[in-house]
Amino acid sequence: MDRLSLLFGLPYTDTVVVAGALVLGVTSGVLGSFAVLRGRSLVGDAIAHSTLPGVCVAFLVLGTKEVAGLLAGAAVAGLVAALLMVAVERSRLRPDTAIGVVLSGFFSLGIVLLTHITAGGNAQQAGLESFLFGQAAGLLERDVAVMAAVGAVGVAAVVVLRRALAATLFDRAYAAAIGLSTRAMEIAVTAFLVAAVVIGVRLVGAILMVAMLAVPTVTARQLADRFPHVLVLAGVVGAVVGVTGALLATRGQLPTGPVVVLVGVAVALLAVVLAPGRGVLSRRLRLARRRRTARRATALQDPATADPRTRRRLVSAGLLTTDGALTPAGRAERAAVAEHLALWRAWLDHGPQIRLRDAREPDLLNLVGTLDPEALAELRERAGLDGGGR
Amino acid sequence: MTADDLTIVLVAGLTATACGLLGPFLVLRRLALLADAVSHAVLPGIVAVWLIAETRAPVPVVAGAAAFAVLCVLGIDAVRATGLVASDAAIALVFPALFSLGVLGITRYASDIHLDLDSTIYGEIAFTPFDVVTIAGVDLARAGVVLAVVVLLNLVLVTALWKELRATTFDPHFGRVTGLRPRLLSRLLLVAVAITAVSAFEAVGAILVVTMLIVPAATAFLVTRSLAAMVAVAVAVGWVGAVAGHVLALTFDSSIAGAMGLVCTGCFVVALVASPRGPVARLLRGRRRVPEFFGGDVENPGPAPSPR
Numbered sequence: 001m002d003r004l005s006l007l008f009g010l011p012y013t014d015t016v017v018v019a020g021a022l023v024l025g026v027t028s029g030v031l032g033s034f035a036v037l038r039g040r041s042l043v044g045d046a047i048a049h050s051t052l053p054g055v056c057v058a059f060l061v062l063g064t065k066e067v068a069g070l071l072a073g074a075a076v077a078g079l080v081a082a083l084l085m086v087a088v089e090r091s092r093l094r095p096d097t098a099i100g101v102v103l104s105g106f107f108s109l110g111i112v113l114l115t116h117i118t119a120g121g122n123a124q125q126a127g128l129e130s131f132l133f134g135q136a137a138g139l140l141e142r143d144v145a146v147m148a149a150v151g152a153v154g155v156a157a158v159v160v161l162r163r164a165l166a167a168t169l170f171d172r173a174y175a176a177a178i179g180l181s182t183r184a185m186e187i188a189v190t191a192f193l194v195a196a197v198v199i200g201v202r203l204v205g206a207i208l209m210v211a212m213l214a215v216p217t218v219t220a221r222q223l224a225d226r227f228p229h230v231l232v233l234a235g236v237v238g239a240v241v242g243v244t245g246a247l248l249a250t251r252g253q254l255p256t257g258p259v260v261v262l263v264g265v266a267v268a269l270l271a272v273v274l275a276p277g278r279g280v281l282s283r284r285l286r287l288a289r290r291r292r293t294a295r296r297a298t299a300l301q302d303p304a305t306a307d308p309r310t311r312r313r314l315v316s317a318g319l320l321t322t323d324g325a326l327t328p329a330g331r332a333e334r335a336a337v338a339e340h341l342a343l344w345r346a347w348l349d350h351g352p353q354i355r356l357r358d359a360r361e362p363d364l365l366n367l368v369g370t371l372d373p374e375a376l377a378e379l380r381e382r383a384g385l386d387g388g389g390r
Numbered sequence: 391m392t393a394d395d396l397t398i399v400l401v402a403g404l405t406a407t408a409c410g411l412l413g414p415f416l417v418l419r420r421l422a423l424l425a426d427a428v429s430h431a432v433l434p435g436i437v438a439v440w441l442i443a444e445t446r447a448p449v450p451v452v453a454g455a456a457a458f459a460v461l462c463v464l465g466i467d468a469v470r471a472t473g474l475v476a477s478d479a480a481i482a483l484v485f486p487a488l489f490s491l492g493v494l495g496i497t498r499y500a501s502d503i504h505l506d507l508d509s510t511i512y513g514e515i516a517f518t519p520f521d522v523v524t525i526a527g528v529d530l531a532r533a534g535v536v537l538a539v540v541v542l543l544n545l546v547l548v549t550a551l552w553k554e555l556r557a558t559t560f561d562p563h564f565g566r567v568t569g570l571r572p573r574l575l576s577r578l579l580l581v582a583v584a585i586t587a588v589s590a591f592e593a594v595g596a597i598l599v600v601t602m603l604i605v606p607a608a609t610a611f612l613v614t615r616s617l618a619a620m621v622a623v624a625v626a627v628g629w630v631g632a633v634a635g636h637v638l639a640l641t642f643d644s645s646i647a648g649a650m651g652l653v654c655t656g657c658f659v660v661a662l663v664a665s666p667r668g669p670v671a672r673l674l675r676g677r678r679r680v681p682e683f684f685g686g687d688v689e690n691p692g693p694a695p696s697p698r
Contacts, residue, residue, distance in 0.1 A: 041482040042423045049426075091662055093608060100422040100604035101658055108651025109599050115645040186411060211486030214479050222474060255497050258490030263486040272474050278470050299608055 005356060013139075014250040020144045020203050021242035021260055028209070029149030029216030029238025030158055031196040032233055034189045037219035038169055043085065044213040046103040047197045048206030050081030052110030057115060075198045081106050082190040086183075131270075137202060147199045156194045158231070165189065204257030215264035222275035226305050240266055294303075297341070300326070300334040327369045339385060343367045346383035354378050394519040399530045399636050402515060402650055404537035405590050406602050406628025411544040412583055413607030414620045416558050420477060422576050424463065424580065424593040425603040427485035428587045429596035431462035438585055441499055448532075452576040459584035467577055515594040533593030540589050547582055548621070551575065552667050602628050603672025605654040627657050640659050 010018065011089045035043045047376030054077025055070050062069045081102050090300035098221075111187075122250070158165065167175040168185040176182050193213070200209040222232035245260030251256040252259070299314060304322050319330035326334060347354075347367060354375050362370040371379065416422050425547075436456035439450050462484055469480035515581070521532045548555065554575055558565035562572040590599040610623035635650025642649070664670055 028561065028669055034478075036482075039478055040477040041476070042426075045423065045426060055688055091612060092418075092419050092667060093611060094422075096420050097417050097604065097608045097611070100426065100600075101608050101655065102425060103423075104597070104601035104605050104651055105655035105658075108601060108655060109647045111597060111645045111648035115589060146570070207489060208483050208486050211490075214482035218479050218483060230682055249627075254494060256495075258470050258493040261490040262494075263487050265483050265490075269469075272469070274474055278474065280474070301579070333510065348647045 001236055010250065012271065013039055014142055016139050016141055016248075017203075017250065017256055018243055018246040020139050020147060021043055021246035021256065023144060023148045023151050023242075024200050024203050025216070025237070025238030025240070025242025025260075026040065026235045027195045027199055029146070029234035029236075030215030030221075031151075032238075033217040033220070033234045034165065034169060035193055035228070036214055037221070037227075038095075040099065042096065042099050042194055042210060043082065044197050045207070045210045046085060046099045046106070047078040047082055047194055048201070048209055049103045049110070050077050050106035051075075051198070051201065051262070053077050053113055053205055056113035057321045059117060061248040062115070071198060074201060075194060077106065078194040078197055079191065082194050083187065086186055110203040132158050140288055147203075150195050150199055154195050154233070157188070158192065161185075161188065162228065162231070170227075204260055208257045208261045211261045211264055212238070214240075215261075215268045217357060218268045219271040222271040222278055261271060264381060284320045292304075297337045300337050301313065340367070342385060343381045346379050349380070355383070395636065395640070396467060397519040397534065398470060398515055398646065399632055401537060401593060402598070402632035402636065402646075404534060405594050405599065405601060406606065406632050407542050407625050408541045408586050408590065410413075410606050410625035410628045411541070411548050411600060411604035411621060412579070412586060413603045414577055414610060414617065414624050415555060415559055416583065416603060417607040417611055419576070421481075421580075422604045423478070423481055423607070424466070424583055424599045425587055426458045426546055427466065428462055428584055428648050429591060429600055431457050431485045431488040431530075432456075432493060432591065433489050434458050435492075437492050437495035448592060450586055455587045455591070456585060459588045460581055463584045464577065467580060471573070478547060479659075480506035481671045507547065510631050515598065524614050537593060538588050540586050544582060544586060547578070551578075555579065559617075576654060595647045598650060600629070601651040601654055603671045605651070606631070609654070609658040612658075612665040614615075627654060630654075 010333045029128070032041075032044070035041055050072035054073040054075070056073075057077070058070050058073025061073075085095075085098045085102045088101060089095055093101075164175070164180050164185060165177070165188075166190075167180060168182050172182050174207045196213065197206065197209050199208075200212055204212060216234035216238040218232065219237045224230045224233050241264040242260055245263040246256050248254075248263065249256040249259035271279070274282075276282055292310075295307070296314065299310045299320070303311065303314070303320055303326060311320060311324075314330065315322060319327055319333050321327055340365060344364060347362070347364065355378070357372040357377050360370075362375075367379070368376065392696070413422075416424055418615070432455035433468070435454035436451055439454035449510070465484045465488075466480045469475050469483060470477045472505055475483070519531055554570050556695075558570055558572040558575050565572045565575075585696070587596075587599050590602075604605070604625035606624040607620070609627045610620040614620045614623050631650045631654035635653040636646060638653060639646040641650035
């Protein structure tokens with residue numbers, strides 16, 4: 001830890017927090033991906049709320065606010081809640097409703113217990129519920145070591161079980177058919193999640209753990225399509241978000257949890273907007289490009305009816321003269337567009353009859369480029385274009 | 391039962407009615423956790439009102455909270471609408487961000503004054519009888535009046551748009567094809583949830599509202615087969631929770647909201663255990679395992695296909 005402290009050039013306490021955020025980011029990123037990809041991002045929310053009765057019972061049993069005891073109580077209650085969610089889901093109810101019911105029930109129980117503790121008059125009880133909000137400043141090196149150990153076990157289990165987990169995650173019926181115990185897998189995934197949430201409770205608080213679980217996977221999912229890649233990327237994103245947030249927080253003397261979460265949500269939203277190929281922006285651009293192409297094609301067929309902007313574009317491309325007649329290049333372009341449309345039409349009419357070299361469907365926007373030569377020749381023939389010459 | 395007790399039960403019952411009218415739609419639209427999201431997302435609104443106006447009076451606080459509640463639901467709707475993020479993940483992104491803003495606001499600017507969150511927005515139902523307004527010479531609990539208005543608004547919304555809401559809840563594509571506007575209806579419903587939640591938080595506390603929105607609707611989902619019956623059962627379960635919860639809280643001298651929530655959860659557990667696909671029914675049927683191949687669900691075997 002001392003060496004790390006030197007590396008970051010930070011005081012010791014801040015280094016502990018940054019190291020904790022790093023561990024939390026990796027752990028919640030990897031372990032949270034299962035919940036997010038299965039549409040149960042808010043499991044963390046329910047587990048977080050269910051820790052309240054656990055903390056209360058632990059306090060009633062122990063009579064002190066010893067951290068280890070309260071954490072153990074939180075973990076047990078979280079696990080019970082998570083398993084109940086799996087049980088409730090076996091009815092017709094959807095995952096989000098199951099999560100909501102367990103959350104409400106446990107938190108109500110927690111409040112009832114809390115009022116009893118308060119009425120009991122034990123002076124120690126003050127601030128028991130603030131356990132839910134987390135306090136990074138009080139983080140000790142030992143806490144980080146425990147977090148790292150629990151997280152390492154969880155991540156190692158995911159690496160070992162990744163194939164079985166992926167099968168269960170994406171195709172339950174298949175997983176059951178090849179003899180995996182889907183229920184055991186489900187319980188394992190749930191236990192990982194509980195571990196991640198309990199790790200995070202100390203650092204960012206239970207409620208903000210929801211975002212720590214969701215952010216890395218949402219971000220990674222925008223950037224990768226394959227499950228192993230998503231898993232690795234989620235770990236990396238979690239680490240980057242955790243460390244960046246913790247550094248910013250120590251710099252600005254702000255609470256760690258909220259800053260880490262805000263950084264994370266900003267990263268996730270940026271990924272949603274900017275992700276290459278998939279993001280909102282690139283989809284908009286692609287749509288605009290297609291619209292432009294379509295307008296250009298129509299304008300080339302009949303320049304007189306074209307809107308002024310498209311006409312200006314054609315003029316500057318040298319396809320149209322200013323008085324509205326097509327240049328030779330424009331006529332050639334019009335022939336090319338007409339040919340493309342004829343091929344497209346022919347594909348829609350006769351596509352199923354054309355023998356393809358492989359089973360891949362061609363790209364309708366680029367039939368010439370994606371069809372193999374024989375199939376293209378056949379298509380040309382069917383379209384009545386040039387009798388299969390060439 | 392004293393007049394105060396009656397007031398508390400009535401306020402809780404009104405909350406149950408307001409929530410029971412909307413809850414089934416949330417459960418069916420897979421947005422059950424929206425209420426919980428809103429309960430956390432209102433925090434920056436309260437902090438902002440404190441920073442700007444230095445007040446904790448109910449009207450501006452509720453206005454600030456409502457602004458952020460609406461921001462939260464519309465933000466979730468916008469993220470969801472990109473089609474890149476599932477609705478549960480959208481909820482998980484938006485509300486922690488708003489909650490973080492609130493926490494930051496408190497620690498940065500308001501740490502010297504004690505902004506007690508529990509008492510500011512997360513009201514306590516036990517105190518509702520002491521906060522009265524006088525309307526036409528009659529003393530009425532303010533929370534009761536506010537909630538009655540909310541119930542009325544929700545009733546108008548749900549009955550006026552019943553057909554449209556039902557169609558877009560079960561089949562948004564059909565809704566769009568027939569000229570309804572699923573996005574607009576969805577937003578309207580979300581805003582109604584936000585308003586209901588915020589006005590009820592202030593009266594009865596957040597957890598009771600969250601519970602009343604989710605648990606009765608989930609219970610009704612298990613035991614009914616039509617939307618109208620589901621709404622009716624949801625409201626009824628809420629009332630059972632309100633009455634029985636209050637009796638329980640009085641008997642054991644416990645938190646009223648907590649006891650009401652526990653009673654609702656108890657109703658849910660009974661419905662779950664006794665439902666046609668629950669453990670009791672399964673035990674009676676015998677544990678037959680029908681392979682997936684024959685159209686059965688491996689986890690929950692239905693009746694075996696009848697041999698022809």
